[in-house]
Amino acid sequence: MYEHDVLVVGAGGAGLRAAIAAHEEGADVAMVTKLHPVRSHTGAAEGGINAALREGDSWESHAYDTMKGSDYLGDAPAIETLCKDAPEDVITLEHWGMPFSREEDGRVSQRPFGGLSFPRTTYAGAETGHHLLHTLYEQVVKRGVTVYDEWYVMNLAVTDEPDPRDRSCHGVVAYDVMTGEVAGFKARNGVILATGGPGQAYDHTTNAVSCTGDGQAMAYRAGVPLEDMEFVQFHPTTLPSTGVLISEGVRGEGGILYNAEGERFMFERGYANNAGELASRDVVSRAELTEVNEGRGIEDEYVHLDMRHLGEERIIDRLENILHLAEDFEGVDGLEEPMPVKPGQHYEMGGIETDENGETCISGLYAAGECACVSVHGANRLGGNALPELIVFGKRAGQHAAGTDLGEARLTTGKAGDVEEGEVDSPVALGEAGISDEAVADGGAATLTDPDEVVEAAVEAERRRVEYLMNKDDGIQHAEIRARVQKAMTKWVNVFRNEEGLKKALREIRAAREDYQHVYVADPSRTFNTDLQQTIETRNVIDIAETITLGALARNEFRGAHWRQEHQERDDENWLKHTMLSWNNGEPELWYKPVLLEGEEKTYEPKIRSY
């Protein structure tokens, strides 16, 4: 068994930042990650990092924009923490050498982004995430933090008290992809999940193949509620054939969207009379699909994003990476012609419920970054707000797990206090499909309390699961099951949603669960068995797809990224609340908790959201 003070699962932006922070506080910290850190999907972020750095800007203004962007489903303490901490945390990156784009006076550049009242998006070309990721990894190398790379975390080692709030997390179980060894990792202080988003629940996504929602699914099954999962961001500018992201920076620099008739539809069709292309992402995505659905799309599929008028010099200076992406993945020269774009799954606003210090309701279990829901983004994330979330809440989680006193959190976690039971009319049974073999069940640590025993029991359970999957001789393969879920999600749980489609999706997810009972791993090798890894990931994809769809079916209103055909208004009276899903003995339990709109000094009153 490996043993450290703090274990960080995942080595993207949030995980690396958490590890650095825990290390700075003197903890013995190790990272366990299924990819080598520099392979993490943070590297694909393009646009930038919002932070109020300049005169004329303020954290209050950033907070207001973020709250409005969230369609009033963000929690004020989370948003205010983000906006207050971001400037210092961005300057820290600068001090670590991050190669930000520069102004003439040598200071870091900022540019306008959608939904922002001030150009506060700090950037490094159109590859900000790449530079962020590498800068953070450099600091991890400098500090000599232990990294177990290509170790896939399969499950958490958590005690099994009836109320999740009484449980504690003592470590993780991981398997070494290179050798197939299954091993326990004990965490003396805490485990921080920083596993990223679940984009692989969809087939048209900007997310990497590795973004399978592992941390969310593991935390969920261990008893931590998942919050606001129905709020999925569809980025308005992805390349039609691959889902590769074309940064919002293009519109930030002045890029224009046109329909097949050559209309600048954001203005001419009245979708956003003030902000136009720089309206919030949910608004632009719906506008594009409306254009396509009404017959004004190009090839009935996409619209055009034109940046030619910006001129070669400016494009090369600030958006060069976009030229390469459009050329390599769509065969289009952005200097000569407009780029085809359509909405694609991009970001999960919801996630593992945490407070401002990254803590979940299970003692010793933390989450940060896209896998977490503090909640900063509410019903819609603003462009440029994901990267500051990584560094601000990654750092806080790392510090807190290492024992630093960050003051008491204002947000509460777990099912307690002012909660409301929820109901959803599902056409099929939900949750775990009858467990035929003990080995596929989660290794609940029963009545164990000793940390070593909790970890060992979890290791045993995972070893049995691996043996079971490897020894099975035939059945259905994960790729088929995953494809079924992805197709259903893309078809029915997309930008436009209705009751009928959501129910169809639930049926498909159910069918996928039943198929999964027969899943088997054909590759017999213990060496680098990606067949096995993806089979385990697919179970996570199914669980997460179900939470997204359930939340969406239950929420009878239109808020932020969640649009419902039958419910065309935001309904603050009934729906100004967070969707919570808890895994209760293998079944999802739906409940709601209030949104916290009271900030430190002011209360954010929900207003009509227009751009």
Added chain:
Amino acid sequence: MSTQEQKPKNQTETDTESADEDIIAASSPQQRRLREKRGREIESPKETAEQEDTYHLKVFRYDPEVADKQEPRFDDFHVPYRQGMTVLDALIYARDRFDSSLTFRHSCRQAICGSDAFFINGRQRLGCRTQLSDLEEPVRVEPLPHQEVVKDLVVDMEHFYDQMEAVEPYFQTNELPEGELEEQRQSRENHEKIKMSTRCIWCAACYSSCNIAAGDNEYLGPAAINKAYRFAMDEREGEDLKQHRMRIIEQEHGVWRCQTQFSCTMVCPKDIPLTEHIQELKREAVKNNLKFW
């Protein structure tokens, strides 16, 4: 071991029978499974192979643990083509439809994670950034040369990572401004100077292409030297640290080993002028040494 001489072992429609015989000969449950699976899937390549729009891939296979893969071989896959299809797309298709044990690293699909550098038709390239339509058939996909093969297209990257980490690959400075919110200024010119060097995605294509690295295991290699360049040329680090960095890259297995063959520059998927960076460091070193005389 010359991978080129391995006799291709076919599992596709052209000689289904011989493939079946091979499989029947082996009797482990896994072999049985594979046989059944192939039986099921053989139909799809058969159908599609008759249409014109398929691409023929020959993919290197090796697994130290699996009986019929211990001797390296090439498998043939015929993958239905759609416009814009990349080598990575084709590999994913082959794995998901024909043989789930086909193993390769990949993640972002957009040339930023650096996981999927392979040796494709005799050259180091990223699978995700290489269009099938730019390649001659059959498309030969092999693991990166000069690195130990773990399985199929997966190579052991440890040595490459060790070299990257040997150059103190992190920013260091003694010149931070006062005040927590005060950034360190950097001129646009200096940012421009290091810009290309910061694009490295650690894919190891350059390292794999370098003859010197192949012959001298301790040679830092182009990627690591480029990483050193990125910091040595960053004006924010200051003069003292620059001297420190020059000492690291001037070591016995540092910049002077480079023989300016440009193979690294040719294969870099991010167009980093690696050889130029190495040459510039050599010039810097000469200047420095003259100064100290």
